[in-house]
Amino acid sequence: MNMSVGDEGVSAILLFGSRAREDNSRGSDTDLLLISPPDTTKHKSIGHLSMFFYPWEKLQADARDGDLFVCHIVREAKPVFDPLSQLDQLRSQFRLRTSYAREITHARDLGWFLDRHGGALTSDVVVRRMVWCIRTILIARLAERGRPAFAPLELAMAAPASAAELLAGRHQRRLDVAMRQRFRQYMMQEDVGPALPSEATIDDYRSLFLRTGNKVGMQTIERGLQNLGGDEDYYH
Known part of the structure; x- marks a missing residue:
């Protein structure tokens, strides 16, 4: 280096x-x-x-x-x-917390944004963030049980089939119909639905992310709209 x-x-x-x-x-x-x-x-x-x-x-x-x-x-x-x-x-x-509800909510809110407005963003950003959302939710839930994991195989074992398939193709950069369908299926399996109504705009989600301190959500909008491929994917 x-x-x-x-x-x-x-x-x-x-x-x-x-x-x-x-x-x-x-x-x-x-x-x-x-x-x-x-x-x-x-x-x-x-x-x-x-x-x-x-x-x-x-x-x-x-x-x-x-x-x-x-x-x-x-x-x-x-x-x-x-x-x-x-x-x-x-x-x-380091001390694990008993609750990672905030991280799960941020990932879930971003996931619904990607499901509804991913077509307005660059494909590379959408694919990476879809994987980020799934990984964050899985890692957070495992951490709440006192056994956090980060390796793809370990996470896939804790994930539903739709999520496991997306994790397996995590290095893919082209968004296709099958990926969108699997991601939507995963989001539908989550316990809580979207925070905003179906007609919510990108600006509505920007306001939600700003209000809730969802930095990854804000970065996704700005980078996706500006055609920037850089990414800060924290949970590799």
Whole structure:
């Protein structure tokens, strides 16, 4: 990796996702968490390299709050550069929550938006977000039972058939009719229906996401409408 740790102010580099689990396949990204100075939370993608910059203070606060991204890190990450043993510190501070209702609601609201307005967005963004919605709901529910999982095979075992098929094709970037049908079937199987009526517009969903603090929902609208392919898929 052509990057100067000192110049970036990075105190640790952690490998996570499929390459850390060693269940990566062709097309899998290399996911890196870089612990960075305050106020530097951001995401950069270069080809199949995906870098997440997070300040140490935020990671600590999120660990104590049971954040699912940090859960992924403490469960599966491997240190590439970690002179201060910050990964071990995160592991000691992390606590699972008893409820991840907020995460499930955000994913469900975004899922219904994709079902109704996915045709107005770029195909790549829609496919990635469909998978994100399914993974987030499954991971959150497993976390509520005290046994979070992130590997695709483990999630597929906890998913209905429609969702398992979508997870199996998670590297596909072209949205087709079959994918839309399977995703709609999965959403229909959810316990709670859409938060907005069928005639709700994209602006109505933008207002919902803003009101509920659904950052991924807001990013999806902006990136999908602007034809941007970048993505911050936190639960690899």
